Amino acid sequence: MSAVLQQTPEDAGGVRLDIRSLRKRYGEREVLRNTQLHIEPGQFIAIVGRSGCGKSTLLRLVAGLEEATEGTLQVDGKAIDGLHDDTRIMFQEARLLPWRRVIDNVTLGLPPESRPRGDEVLAQVGLAERRGEWPARLSGGQRQRVALARALVHRPRLLLLDEPLGALDALTRIEMHRLIEGLWLRHRFTALLVTHDVQEAVALADRVILIEDGRIALDENITLARPRSQGDAAFAAIEKRILDRVLQKPADNEAEPANDTRWADGPAHVLRWAV
Amino acid sequence: MNQQVQVLPVAAPSLNGARTFAAGVLRRLVPWLVPVGLIVAWQIASSLGWLSTRVLPAPIDVLKAAWRLTASGELWTHVKVSAARALAGLAIGGGLGLALGLLTGSVRFFETLLDSTIQMVRNIPALALIPLVILWFGIDESAKLFLIAVSVFFPIYLNTFHGIRNVDPQLIEMGRTYGLTRWQLYKEVILPGAMSSILVGLRFSLGLMWVILIVAETISAQSGIGYLTMNAREFLQTDIVLVGILLYALLGKLADLFARGLERWWLRWHPAYGVTK
Numbered sequence: 001m002s003a004v005l006q007q008t009p010e011d012a013g014g015v016r017l018d019i020r021s022l023r024k025r026y027g028e029r030e031v032l033r034n035t036q037l038h039i040e041p042g043q044f045i046a047i048v049g050r051s052g053c054g055k056s057t058l059l060r061l062v063a064g065l066e067e068a069t070e071g072t073l074q075v076d077g078k079a080i081d082g083l084h085d086d087t088r089i090m091f092q093e094a095r096l097l098p099w100r101r102v103i104d105n106v107t108l109g110l111p112p113e114s115r116p117r118g119d120e121v122l123a124q125v126g127l128a129e130r131r132g133e134w135p136a137r138l139s140g141g142q143r144q145r146v147a148l149a150r151a152l153v154h155r156p157r158l159l160l161l162d163e164p165l166g167a168l169d170a171l172t173r174i175e176m177h178r179l180i181e182g183l184w185l186r187h188r189f190t191a192l193l194v195t196h197d198v199q200e201a202v203a204l205a206d207r208v209i210l211i212e213d214g215r216i217a218l219d220e221n222i223t224l225a226r227p228r229s230q231g232d233a234a235f236a237a238i239e240k241r242i243l244d245r246v247l248q249k250p251a252d253n254e255a256e257p258a259n260d261t262r263w264a265d266g267p268a269h270v271l272r273w274a275v
Numbered sequence: 276m277n278q279q280v281q282v283l284p285v286a287a288p289s290l291n292g293a294r295t296f297a298a299g300v301l302r303r304l305v306p307w308l309v310p311v312g313l314i315v316a317w318q319i320a321s322s323l324g325w326l327s328t329r330v331l332p333a334p335i336d337v338l339k340a341a342w343r344l345t346a347s348g349e350l351w352t353h354v355k356v357s358a359a360r361a362l363a364g365l366a367i368g369g370g371l372g373l374a375l376g377l378l379t380g381s382v383r384f385f386e387t388l389l390d391s392t393i394q395m396v397r398n399i400p401a402l403a404l405i406p407l408v409i410l411w412f413g414i415d416e417s418a419k420l421f422l423i424a425v426s427v428f429f430p431i432y433l434n435t436f437h438g439i440r441n442v443d444p445q446l447i448e449m450g451r452t453y454g455l456t457r458w459q460l461y462k463e464v465i466l467p468g469a470m471s472s473i474l475v476g477l478r479f480s481l482g483l484m485w486v487i488l489i490v491a492e493t494i495s496a497q498s499g500i501g502y503l504t505m506n507a508r509e510f511l512q513t514d515i516v517l518v519g520i521l522l523y524a525l526l527g528k529l530a531d532l533f534a535r536g537l538e539r540w541w542l543r544w545h546p547a548y549g550v551t552k
Contacts, residue, residue: 095449099467099544
């Protein structure tokens with residue numbers, strides 16, 4: 001309840017996301033098969049799965065960076081057609097411009113009047129005093145916080161997080177979880193987090209979705225109260241259940257070898273990262 | 276090593292400081308020992324008459340000649356003419372190289388259209404064109420400008436093209452998803468990303484610029500450093516010839532310092548160029 005009270009007036013809230021009969025094919029290889037997903041405004045969704053399961057592809061489709069082979073993706077009932085202004089992405093790498101100072105990275109592409117707003121968001125991620133620094137002087141965690149500020153300065157209604165904490169150390173990750181959760185509670189955007197870390201998914205998400213071989217294999221609501229403590233017994237039980245489910249299926253697809261030989265050839269697995 | 280550590284606290288701190296200061300001065304002086312020694316040996320050899328002034332004038336005579344030329348204002352006019360030629364050639368050739376490099380680097384169609392032609396022409400040494408250039412332009416200013424422009428064009432073109440092509444595609448994707456317009460993407464991401472490569476091209480060009488200038492000025496000229504030295508050669512004024520050679524060295528060094536200054540300013544964000552406040 002308190003989160004609603006904190007919500008600043010200029011935040012327009014999150015978007016509703018509808019994904020119907022979505023398919024994505026790269027040549028012969030089908031990365032996503034008949035995916036259905038409905039996400040309520042302001043929900044925090046975590047998508048987990050093994051490398052190459054199609055989770056990042058799903059995110060790139062929602063971002064409008066890729067086009068679906070079949071099916072529809074709708075934001076608030078309108079079909080996604082290329083990049084859209086309500087959506088911002090945080091990538092696995094910070095992708096800051098090394099030749100722009102921190103504040104200029106945050107306000108990238110915005111008019112000079114937006115600088116106060118940039119400073120405000122930098123303060124929200126705890127980096128107000130580093131505004132004039134070059135990105136090369138920041139640590140990995142600080143760079144990702146600048147990237148988060150750069151996404152939030154646009155007041156996104158849909159924030160896509162593509163394993164943004166994958167390269168950070170364990171302590172920095174826990175700090176970032178708190179920060180992301182706090183900012184999400186405050187701004188109430190819809191969040192879609194792709195991660196291979198089940199603990200991270202359970203710590204942050206309202207709903208954890210497991211993608212396996214291009215299909216949604218598990219869709220679980222996490223009703224634990226926030227802020228969540230990772231030492232908690234209920235937390236650990238949920239984490240274990242999901243992790244067991246992820247591991248249940250071996251990576252080499254012994255379960256369905258007959259009709260699915262194309263998944264076995266190695267190089268095609270790597271191909272997804274090239275596009 | 277152990278002994279040293281034990282001895283140091285015993286020694287008076289002021290003496291210790293003086294010793295490290297002296298070591299520092301010595302370290303700075305050592306690289307100069309050989310050149311200064313050579314010049315002294317050269318001066319002695321000339322004074323004793325071992326070296327004919329026809330072969331090599333005494334260093335002191337070179338200094339005197341430089342002073343005479345400076346005092347009469349002759350030196351300054353020749354330097355001005357040479358520098359103006361070099362810079363005009365650089366502006367024309369380098370400007371074209373930059374423009375075409377940006378074009379072929381950014382637009383696939385222009386790469387297909389132009390790049391293979393440019394790569395073919397690149398393999399012709401600019402100096403091989405001299406007979407043709409003399410036929411086309413005669414032996415006046417435009418011939419010199421043409422030679423310099425042609426030779427500085429390629430390093431800048433190639434490095435600009437290469438720089439644009441090597442801009443991190445992840446940054447470009449980021450720029451697009453953050454709603455940058457085409458022009459903003461160019462200004463904020465592509466051009467700064469290519470800048471270090473473009474500056475490498477500029478430094479190559481500056482080096483070539485002086486080489487070609489020297490050759491062009493020795494072919495035929497009525498003014499400039501090349502004219503000064505060729506004219507002095509006719510009258511066996513080896514001291515003036517040496518002044519000319521030293522001037523080329525000095526101008527080359529100045530141009531390189533200028534290019535380094537540009538690098539230090541434009542790439543000040545880059546850890547390799549010393550990230551500063």
